[in-house]
Amino acid sequence: MVGIRRGIAASIAAVALVAAACGGGDDSQGGPTATPSASTSTIEPTAAPVVPPPAAAPELVIGRVLPETGSLAASLGGALIAGVELAVADINAQGATSSCSPAIRPPIRTWPLRQ
Amino acid sequence: MLAGDSATDPDVAPETVNRLLGEGAHVIIGAGASGVSQSFIQTLSDAQIPQCAASNTSPSFSTQANADFYFRTVTVAIGESQVMANSMASRGATNVAIANRADDYGASLARLLADDLAELGVTSQTVTFDPGAPSFDATVAQILDMGVDAVGLIAFEEGIAITRRLIEMGVPSWAIHLTAGQFDFSMPERVNPTDPTVVDGLRVQSPSGSEEFNQRVFEKTGGNAIYGGQAYDCAVILALAALTAGGVDGPTIIAAVPEITRSGQKCRSYGECAELVVQGIDIDYDGVSGPLEMDDVGDTTVGRYVLAEVRNGELEVIETVDVTIDQ
Numbered sequence: 271m272v273g274i275r276r277g278i279a280a281s282i283a284a285v286a287l288v289a290a291a292c293g294g295g296d297d298s299q300g301g302p303t304a305t306p307s308a309s310t311s312t313i314e315p316t317a318a319p320v321v322p323p324p325a326a327a328p329e330l331v332i333g334r335v336l337p338e339t340g341s342l343a344a345s346l347g348g349a350l351i352a353g354v355e356l357a358v359a360d361i362n363a364q365g366a367t368s369s370c371s372p373a374i375r376p377p378i379r380t381w382p383l384r385q
Numbered sequence: 386m387l388a389g390d391s392a393t394d395p396d397v398a399p400e401t402v403n404r405l406l407g408e409g410a411h412v413i414i415g416a417g418a419s420g421v422s423q424s425f426i427q428t429l430s431d432a433q434i435p436q437c438a439a440s441n442t443s444p445s446f447s448t449q450a451n452a453d454f455y456f457r458t459v460t461v462a463i464g465e466s467q468v469m470a471n472s473m474a475s476r477g478a479t480n481v482a483i484a485n486r487a488d489d490y491g492a493s494l495a496r497l498l499a500d501d502l503a504e505l506g507v508t509s510q511t512v513t514f515d516p517g518a519p520s521f522d523a524t525v526a527q528i529l530d531m532g533v534d535a536v537g538l539i540a541f542e543e544g545i546a547i548t549r550r551l552i553e554m555g556v557p558s559w560a561i562h563l564t565a566g567q568f569d570f571s572m573p574e575r576v577n578p579t580d581p582t583v584v585d586g587l588r589v590q591s592p593s594g595s596e597e598f599n600q601r602v603f604e605k606t607g608g609n610a611i612y613g614g615q616a617y618d619c620a621v622i623l624a625l626a627a628l629t630a631g632g633v634d635g636p637t638i639i640a641a642v643p644e645i646t647r648s649g650q651k652c653r654s655y656g657e658c659a660e661l662v663v664q665g666i667d668i669d670y671d672g673v674s675g676p677l678e679m680d681d682v683g684d685t686t687v688g689r690y691v692l693a694e695v696r697n698g699e700l701e702v703i704e705t706v707d708v709t710i711d712q
Contacts, residue, residue: 330627332620333387333410335401335425337417340393341516345541345566346417346440346612351388352605353439353594353616354414357655358386360617361624364656 332358391416395424402428411633412437414619417612419443420489427451433635435642437623439615440592443489447684454639456683458615458622458674459592462494463501464688464708465565468590469537470501472692473562476588478502478535481509482528484547485539486516494539494564509537516543525550534560541566549576552583558695559586568693570608570700581698589700593691596705598673614674614689621655622646622677625670628662645670646677646685675707686710 334354337347387410389401398416402425405413412435416422419441429436430451438446438455442462446452473481483498485491491513499509510531514524524547528536536556538544544567552558563572568591573581593599594614602613623638625645630637645658649667652658658668670677675689692704 330624330633331387331409331411332623333389333402333405333408333413335389335391335398335405335413335415336616337393337421338390340391340397342393342417342541342566345569345609348606349602349609349611349613350415350417350439350616352602353613354386354620355605356601356613357617357620357624361621361655364654365659 389415391418391421393418393421395421399425399428406432406434410434411627411635412623412638414439414616414623416441418490419445422446422455423489426455430454433639435623435626435635435639437619439619440612443493445489445493447682452683454635456622456639456642456679458618458672458677458685459612460685460688460708460710462490463497464690464710465590465592466494466497466501467708468690468692468706469498469562469564470505470507472588472590473502473535473537474505474507476535476559478507478560480531480533481507481535481537482531482533483509483511483537483539484524484528485511485513486541486543487513488516491516491539498537498539514543514547516540518543521547521550525554529554529556536561537564538562538567539564545572545575548584548587552576557586558584559588561587563587563589565589565591565611568609568611568691568700570603572700573695573698581695584695585697587695588692590690590692592674593689593705594673595689596691596702599691614672618670618672618674618677621658621672622670624655625658625662625668628659629668642683643679643681644668646672646679678709684710 336350337343387405387408389405391398391401398421413429414437417440422438422441430453434454436455438457440459441457442459444461446455481502483495485495495511502509512524512527514521536551538547540547544563548561551561568589573584577583591611592615593610598614599610602610622642622645626638626641627633630641647669649669650661651669651671652661653671658670661668676687678686680686688708690706690708691702693700693702
C-alpha cells in the first residue's frame with residue numbers, strides 16, 4: 271500500500287511560510303475573494319468582507335463529485351452536498367474574520383453550481 | 386467550489402472529474418459510492434490530485450496502490466457492521482438473514498456483519514439481490530424460508546420496497562435492521578404512507594455528524610443527514626492541509642493531511658485550527674463527524690454513528706456512539 275505519506279518536514283517548512291505571511295501581510299486590501307474564470311461565473315455572497323489573500327496564502331479550489339442524480343441521489347446526495355456547502359461557507363466566514371487574516375483568509379474559491 | 390454530478394455512475398463520474406480538473410480543481414471530494422470512486426481514482430493518482438471520500442466504506446481502498454492521493458472521513462465498513470451487530474444481538478437475535486445488494490459495498494459489508502455476528506454468538510445466512518430488480522418478492526421469500534429471527538438489510542433506496550414487503554409478509558418490524566444508506570427521517574412514511582407506525586421498532590444506524598451539526602444539514606435537506614458530517618470534514622481537512630502546507634499542489638496537500646487529525650493541539654473548527662496553524666502549532670482537528678484520527682493510509686480510525694429506532698411512526702435517534710477501528 272502506498273497510502274498517504276506523512277510529510278512532517280514539508281509541513282514544518284510550509285507552516286513557517288504561512289506564519290511569515292501572517293505577520294507581514296497587508297490587511298487593507300480590497301476586492302473579491304474569488305476569481306471568476308468564465309463569463310458565467312459570479313461570486314457567491316458571503317457574510318464576511320471579501321479580501322484577496324496575499325500571494326503566500328493558498329487559495330484552494332475544491333471540486334466535488336457527488337450524486338445529484340442516479341441511485342444514490344435520494345439517499346446520500348443531499349446530505350453529502352449540504353455538508354460540503356456548509357463547510358465552504360464556514361471556512362470562508364471563519365477565515366475572513368480571523369484575527370490573523372492575511373494567512374487564513376478564505377482559502378476556498380467559490381463559483382455557483384454549474385450544470 | 387466546483388460542482389459536479391457523479392450520477393452514481395462509474396461511466397459518468399470520470400467525465401465529471403476530468404471537467405472539474407480542467408476548470409482548475411486542486412482537490413476532489415467524492416464520489417458517494419465506493420464503486421464510483423474506483424472509476425476515477427487512477428486518474429487522480431496519475432494527476433496527483435488529493436481525493437477525499439465521505440461515504441466510501443469499501444475496505445479495498447486501504448490496500449490498493451493507486452490510493453496514494455486518496456483519504457476518507459468515514460470509517461471502513463467494519464465500523465458500521467460492529468454497530469449493527471451489537472444492536473441486533475442486544476435485542477436477542479440468534480439467527481440472522483443478511484440481505485445485501487449485489488455490489489462491492491453490499492458484499493463487503495455482508496461479510497463483515499456475518500463475522501461480527503459470529504463473534505457475538507449469532508449465526509447468519511446471506512441472500513444477495515439485484516438492487517435494480519423490478520420486484521423483491523423472490524428475495525423476501527428466500528428470507529422467509531431461512532427461518533430466521535432477525536433481518537439485516539444492506540441496501541440503499543431499494544430498501545424501502547424490501548422493508549415494505551418484509552412487513553407485508555409478516556416479518557415483525559422490530560426484527561428488521563437497516564444500514565446507513567436507508568437512514569432517512571421520512572423512511573417510516575415512505576414504507577407505509579397511511580400508517581407509518583407499522584414500522585415501529587425497526588432500527589437503522591448511520592455514520593453521522595454531531596446532533597448539533599445534523600440540525601444544520603436537516604435545514605438544507607429536510608430530513609437526511611447521512612454522511613453530511615463526513616463531507617463537511619473532508620472540506621475542512623483539505624483546507625487546513627493547504628493552509629499547513631502553504632500551497633495547493635497535490636503532493637504537498639496530501640502529505641499534510643494525516644497530521645491534521647492526530648497528535649497535536651485539539652481544535653474543533655476551521656477558524657480555531659487555522660489560528661493554531663499560523664502560529665506553527667501542530668493541530669489535531671476533531672471534526673463534526675468525530676475525532677477522526679486518520680492513519681497513515683488515509684483511513685479514519687474513529688467513526689461517529691447514530692443508532693435510530695422508529696417509534697410512533699417516527700425515526701428517533703436513540704444513541705450516538707464513536708467506534709474505534711482496531712489497527
